[in-house]
């Protein structure tokens with residue numbers, strides 16, 4: 001244990017990411033320590049989702065690195081010559097940094113239970129009976145234990161997102177990455193997902209959360225990062241970021257959100 005508290009589970013160091021000529025991340029450094037909830041806020045296009053996707057190797061990056069529990073996991077090399085880490089490492093990282101997407105991404109041809117069990121059984125090779133017991137436990141935990149045998153299309157959006165959260169939990173990850181988990185939901189369905197995310201935060205799980213829901217970020221986060229055009233414009237504890245913003249850009253962003 002370091003003198004300054006728990007070690008980072010995720011550490012992003014000076015990360016640069018471009019799509020062709022579009023520079024999306026321009027030297028971003030963030031870390032999430034064990035048990036911390038770090039929220040990423042900012043205008044559309046500021047690079048929040050890209051940053052999250054770089055953490056679990058869904059995207060490459062041109063420069064800088066991401067460390068998972070102290071181990072470098074970003075692509076190796078420089079510029080376009082960068083190569084992914086080896087396949088086993090990619091699997092390990094995606095298992096340990098499980099992601100929940102805005103659009104749920106459940107497989108429509110599988111039942112809810114099969115969705116939750118699929119990766120632990122086929123990718124990780126865990127025993128089916130153990131995984132099924134765990135999957136049912138996680139479905140209960142997110143409040144849809146009775147939907148195990150249903151098809152995704154039979155579920156509401158909020159239930160589908162809770163199934164996606166159960167699927168992420170069933171990987172037994174070291175951290176959860178949420179990419180706008182409530183944005184695709186009607187307001188009344190958002191709350192059931194928010195409740196689940198709050199429960200997980202209450203268990204001191206390590207999380208990185210991209211959200212446009214400032215209330216959620218304020219309620220949940222230990223640390224809030226405001227991105228603007230691929231750079232960190234301001235960051236700090238939620239009381240400060242939301243209660244005493246230091247930069248004009250953040251003040252403007254929060255005002256615009258409050259007026260929306």
Ligand SMILES: Nc1ncnc2c1ncn2[C@@H]1O[C@H](COP(=O)(O)OP(=O)(O)OP(=O)(O)O)[C@@H](O)[C@H]1O
Pocket residue numbers: 019022024042043044045046047048049050051
């Ligand atoms: N695969 C891609 N190819 C080309 N450009 C992309 C790709 N993915 C994202 N971008 C661009 O990168 C920029 C950052 O996108 P990103 O999704 O990270 O932003 P964001 O802050 O999460 O926005 P939002 O809040 O709207 O989701 C945007 O200009 C987007 O159009």
